[in-house]
Structure formats: C-alpha cells, structure tokens
Amino acid sequence: MSRGLILGIESSCDETAASVVERGSRTLSSVVASQIATHARFGGVVPELASREHLRAIVPVVRAALAEAGVGFDDLDAIAVTSGPGLAGALLVGISYAKALAFARNLPVIAINHLEGHIHAVLLEERQNAPASTQQDEPALALVVSGGHTHLYLAEPAHEAWHYKLIGRTLDDAAGEAYDKVAKLLGLGYPGGPWIDAIARFGDPKAVPFAFAQIKAKAHLHGKAPRTKAAKTAPIADLDPHFLFSFSGIKTAVLRHVELQGMRAGGDERIAKILAGDRPPKTKEEALALAPQPILDMIASFQHAVVGDLMKKTFAAAESLGATRILVTGGVAANRELRERFAAEAPRRHMRVSFPTPALSTDNAAMIAAAAWPRFVSGEFAASALSAEPSLALGV
Incomplete structure (x- = not known):
C-alpha cells in the first residue's frame, strides 16, 4: 500500500526548500536554504541573484530532505512544486528540477499555488497536533499576509479538495x-x-x-x-x-x-x-x-x-x-x-x-506538499508543459 509520500519543492522567492510529507498530515522532513545573507546588502530580493542561488541549492536541499525523512526517490508517490505566484526565474528553477526528477522516476507532478500552500501550512499544523479521529475540515476565512501578499480568502472543503474565494x-x-x-x-x-x-x-x-x-x-x-x-x-x-x-x-x-x-x-x-x-x-x-x-x-x-x-x-x-x-x-x-x-x-x-508555527509561517516546502495531497487523491496532475506563472491567482 502506498505511504502517500509527496516531495514538496518551493522556490518562489528567496528560499530554496524541500520537504517530504506523508498524506498531507505528517511532516517527515523540512529543509530550507535561506538567501538572506545574499540579499541583505541590497535591502531586498534581487531576482537574478535569487535564481542563481536556487540553482546552487536545489540539489543539496532535496537530498537533505530525503535523508532527513529517511526515504529514497523510489519511496515517493508524487512531486509537488510551486508554480506561482513569485519571481519567474526563481519559480523556473524549482519547476524544471521537479519535472526532470519526475520524468526520471516516472512520478506525477502536482502544481501548487504558493498562496494555497500558505493556507495549508495552518491545516498541516492542525492535523499534526490533533488525533485523526477528531480531525474535521470546515470552512474558514484565511488571511495570507507576507512580504508579497495580503489576501483574504474564504476556504471551503469539498469532496477531498479545497475551494477558495477571494474576499479582499x-x-x-x-x-x-x-x-x-x-x-x-x-x-x-x-x-x-x-x-x-x-x-x-x-x-x-x-x-x-x-x-x-x-x-x-x-x-x-x-x-x-x-x-x-x-x-x-x-x-x-x-x-x-x-x-x-x-x-x-x-x-x-x-x-x-x-x-x-x-x-x-x-x-x-x-x-x-x-x-x-x-x-x-x-x-x-x-x-x-x-x-x-x-x-x-x-x-x-x-x-x-x-x-x-x-x-x-x-x-x-x-x-x-x-x-x-x-x-x-x-x-x-x-x-x-x-x-x-x-x-x-x-x-x-x-x-x-x-x-x-513560525517555521511554517515563512516560505517552506512542507506547506506545498501538504496542499498537494488532496490533488493527489483526486488525480489532479500537471501537464508536461507546466511552466512558471509569476502572476498566478488563487480563487475566483
């Protein structure tokens, strides 16, 4: 029986992150390579430098996440990756690596909206801290507030998936x-x-x-x-x-x-x-x-x-x-x-x-892998033409 292990990859801005999450509710590993030292002298993120640092970090970060989780590529059931919104060059590093890895290992790729990932960071936290018998998804108003976003969404569970409506x-x-x-x-x-x-x-x-x-x-x-x-x-x-x-x-x-x-x-x-x-x-x-x-x-x-x-x-x-x-x-x-x-x-x-938690508040890959689980269950996989969408929206 499949363990439901999803490797999450996040590279939308200035953190290169990888994580292995089991069935969207148990984090086996979460590794983040920060670029703060690179961008600090400029007082903000420099897109070209961010892309270069992602290229340097993506392989060792993924290897570290697998090692921390105690699993190998053959144990994975899918690869989830942030497809947007974010910096185009930064997103492409994660997407290109995810697609190449998925092709080599014959695994499906699941594209995740970065904003949806942040919402699932909270849901992941709740699932990890509550007994399975008491877990019950219910509608919620989500405030996603960060350096690049301030959004209000009505998040509603429906048939193993989540639907989002932009409120503000x-x-x-x-x-x-x-x-x-x-x-x-x-x-x-x-x-x-x-x-x-x-x-x-x-x-x-x-x-x-x-x-x-x-x-x-x-x-x-x-x-x-x-x-x-x-x-x-x-x-x-x-x-x-x-x-x-x-x-x-x-x-x-x-x-x-x-x-x-x-x-x-x-x-x-x-x-x-x-x-x-x-x-x-x-x-x-x-x-x-x-x-x-x-x-x-x-x-x-x-x-x-x-x-x-x-x-x-x-x-x-x-x-x-x-x-x-x-x-x-x-x-x-x-x-x-x-x-x-x-x-x-x-x-x-x-x-x-x-x-x-503060660690899951900032950009990380555990939230991307957690958000991918409902899509994995419903078979919502990305096409081979998947590419970066810097202005990707969430909700209607």
Whole structure:
C-alpha cells in the first residue's frame, strides 16, 4: 500500500526548500536554504541573484530532505512544486528540477499555488497536533499576509479538495513589504519584519496617531485589477471595499514623520549602530542604546496601526460571511504582536483563530506538499508543459 509520500519543492522567492510529507498530515522532513545573507546588502530580493542561488541549492536541499525523512526517490508517490505566484526565474528553477526528477522516476507532478500552500501550512499544523479521529475540515476565512501578499480568502472543503474565494486584498503594498520598506528607511536590518517586531515592544504604540482611511469604490477603476504584484485577480469593483487593504499610505506617513522629527535614515549615529548590529535588541537598555525613545515609539505605533488594520478587516469579513474560524498565515503571521492581538480578540467574537508555527509561517516546502495531497487523491496532475506563472491567482 502506498505511504502517500509527496516531495514538496518551493522556490518562489528567496528560499530554496524541500520537504517530504506523508498524506498531507505528517511532516517527515523540512529543509530550507535561506538567501538572506545574499540579499541583505541590497535591502531586498534581487531576482537574478535569487535564481542563481536556487540553482546552487536545489540539489543539496532535496537530498537533505530525503535523508532527513529517511526515504529514497523510489519511496515517493508524487512531486509537488510551486508554480506561482513569485519571481519567474526563481519559480523556473524549482519547476524544471521537479519535472526532470519526475520524468526520471516516472512520478506525477502536482502544481501548487504558493498562496494555497500558505493556507495549508495552518491545516498541516492542525492535523499534526490533533488525533485523526477528531480531525474535521470546515470552512474558514484565511488571511495570507507576507512580504508579497495580503489576501483574504474564504476556504471551503469539498469532496477531498479545497475551494477558495477571494474576499479582499491589498491594492498596493503588501503588509510585509511595508514592514521591510519602513525598516530600510530607518536603517534597520534585513528582513525588516523581525527587527520592527522586536523593537516595537519597547515603544509606546499610541505615541504617533497613524491611521488608515476607508477605501472607497472608484468609478474610474471599474473592471480594472489592483496595481500590485500578481494583480491578475478579481477587479476592484468585484470586491467589497471594506475588505480591501492599502499600506502605501502608512509607509509615506512614516517617511513624513521621520522628516519632520529630523530622524532621517542614517542621520542618527545610534540608528547606524542598528544597521551594523547582527541581531535585534532583546532588552529596553539594548534598544535605547541603539535608538532614542521617539524612534522606538514611532516603530511601536507603526506596528500597532498595521496589525490593527489587519484585525479590523479580517474580523469584519469573517462576521459578514458567518465564519467562526480564522486562519492567519504567511511570513507576517510570525509577528508576536499580531499573534497576541488576534488570539485575544477571537474569543471575544466567538471565533477560533489558528496560526502555523513560525517555521511554517515563512516560505517552506512542507506547506506545498501538504496542499498537494488532496490533488493527489483526486488525480489532479500537471501537464508536461507546466511552466512558471509569476502572476498566478488563487480563487475566483
């Protein structure tokens, strides 16, 4: 009898990952090769460098995943690979390797949407932590929030598969992208999210009144897709404006505040020390040694406002849909304040909220292999012409 072992491969951005997952519910291995050191000097991901690093890492990462799982190629039942959205060159490395390996081993290839993978990171976590007898899939509102995405989906199980309906999304920057840009403005380390989250705890979250304006429907944008990465999705007019996000405004507000307060990036000797540091501060004393209190307060206020906006629209969408279960996933789901505030608010609204572990929040291949299991059961295999789809959308 087949063990239902699927090798997952993820290479959509700047992590080369491979994982072996059994029947979509048990992770046997998960190996991730990060490129942070490569891109840190540029303050962001350089696509050409990302592709080159994937080429270097893909073979040893897959070998390590198989060794960690204690299985060989002959034990696998299928290979799952991210087909989009993401960087075209990076995606092609993973897809090309998966197709070549599948051809050599006579295995089926399963194409997975990166966003669906993030949703299944939470589902995988739940299945691994709950007895099989108590496992029961039910509809949920999923918030996928990362450096490249901020989306709300209604995820519904149906006949061994999952269906997704897009409920809301960002019109411009993703939440994680705003984190990285604000961190870069202040001279913080890369990636910026963990730095901001670590420093925010030492500031006053109400010191700077950052706010989000209500997004209104615009007649001249009727029928047009949002002006963002991976924008081939439902037009603005098809989505409720109450569930749309926009983070470019708060990024600009931080810039204006920095300018007005004379906190120009690199202009303060203590900020420069943060840039040169190898880890975020862990105590108030360390934080003050790196940045003055007004900067700590501004960082705390920025994070408080972003998390507040994510909470407001996610819970509003859940209530409007009658959903009592919320899944929060993606790189920003590792954020300490976001987890604490979502977890505290959910019981007040008679809802349940679930997160993946921090390791499964960021890009990984276990989520890709887990998302592939329903497709394997239903025989949904990719054609030999499978290629990268950088703007691949999820849901209708």
